[in-house]
Amino acid sequence: MTIDIAVTLLRESIYTIFIVSVPILGVTLVVGLLISIFQAATSINEMTMTYVPKIIVVGIIGIITLPWMLDILVDFTRNIFNLLPTMVK
Numbered sequence: 001m002t003i004d005i006a007v008t009l010l011r012e013s014i015y016t017i018f019i020v021s022v023p024i025l026g027v028t029l030v031v032g033l034l035i036s037i038f039q040a041a042t043s044i045n046e047m048t049m050t051y052v053p054k055i056i057v058v059g060i061i062g063i064i065t066l067p068w069m070l071d072i073l074v075d076f077t078r079n080i081f082n083l084l085p086t087m088v089k
Contacts, residue, residue: 001087009083016076023065024058031057 035050 005083005086009080012076012079016072020069020072024061027057027061028054 031054032050035053039045039049
């Protein structure tokens with residue numbers, strides 16, 4: 001395996017991880033921000049109020065985006081398998 005292949009593989013890995021994780025992290029960030037604003041406005045400091053909605057939203061977004069995430073990961077895996085003959089040389 002050459003340095004070029006290793007750098008390409010590392011770059012594609014990081015890009016794939018970023019693309020797959022952005023929907024869940026982004027929605028969780030927005031929900032957390034909305035809950036924090038609500039808690040600051042109402043002076044409610046209940047800890048379960050922050051965790052339960054985030055867990056529910058992560059589950060819903062995970063189910064909704066699962067086919068898309070699997071497509072991205074399958075394409076990445078296919079690319080790795082296509083690179084295997086060039087890595088062995």
